[in-house]
Amino acid sequence: MTVRQLTEHKELIAAQRLYESIWRSSAPPVTAELMRALIKSGNYVSGAFDGEDLIGACAGFCSPPAESTLHSHIAGVAPGMRGRNVGHALKLDQREWALARGIKAITWTFDPLIRRNAHFNLAKLGADATEYLTDLYGHMSDDINGGGDTDRLLVSWDLIAAEPRPVTAAGVVALGISPSGMPVLGTSGGHTLLVAVPPDIESLRATNPAAANEWRHAVRDVLGGLLASGARVTGFDKSGWYVVERNES
Incomplete structure (x- = not known):
């Protein structure tokens, strides 16, 4: 598996189709055109490849200069590829990209009800949960959100100091x-x-x-x-x- 920045139009189309296969919504969560605009304006768009096959993709945009953060808007891994650490590889690549540009933190949101994502973000990466956001995106009719309220936890990943944080369920x-x-x-x-x-x-x-x-x-x-x-x-x-x-x- 290799992770690299997406540059070719066919790669952006593949990323859009990958997102469509994951979310299975009436409209793609992110289009190839939007990813092209993100790339052109200096933002982060990457893909994980198994040979020639795109098996994961991630896109984010930079916050105002004073904040010195990158907001990771969307990341997805192809169905059937869980357990291969594709998401972790994408996050490590995102970290290297951000640090090379003087960015010290990455933020993103996730559904607090999804157990594997909570463990990955908080325990494996060591990100900090900073805010509970009620129904952040409104109604989303796709296979992941199921048409319900889209509550999210906002997390911030300190790229310099964060370390994995294993905890024990005691309390x-x-x-x-x-x-x-x-x-x-x-x-x-x-x-x-x-x-x-x-x-x-x-x-x-x-x-x-x-x-x-x-x-x-x-x-x-x-x-x-x-x-x-x-x-x-x-x-x-x-x-x-x-x-x-x-x-x-």
Whole structure:
């Protein structure tokens, strides 16, 4: 596998088609024309290749100069390619590209209900969750978002200081999970709190949209409420828990 910047029109078309195959929406999440404009204006557009086959792609744009950050807008890996560290390779390439241009941090958003993404972003990369954003993109009818509210966690990856942050799910349960897989409210008391997410929210959206919606609102109320009150996400345990520390000062 190799990762490099996309330059040719046929590569941008392949990236657009890759995104279409992942999101399966009525319109492509990002078009080849937009990626061409991003490249021309000095922004980041890359692809991961297995031989001649494009198996992953990532695109982002720079923030205002004073912020010295790159915002990674979209990244996707071809169906069937999970487990090959394609996403990690794209992120490392993005890091090198940013540092070469004097950029010290990369931001992006992800759905806080998707367990594997939370673990990858917070535990494997060591990014910091900085803000809970309610229904950021509005209604999105695609296979990933399922037409529900598009809540997101905004994360910031310090390219100089960030390190992987393994944590253990130890603390007071603020939001748990029942034997039937539904959210269960716990208590907000204590310094270290645990917030659960379901094992596979994408499958749940397809099989039980009402349950998926209940999870959305439960995590919004608990995790979003904790962040709004000044608490800090310190990591994500692979078994499915956000670890949150309250600011008691």
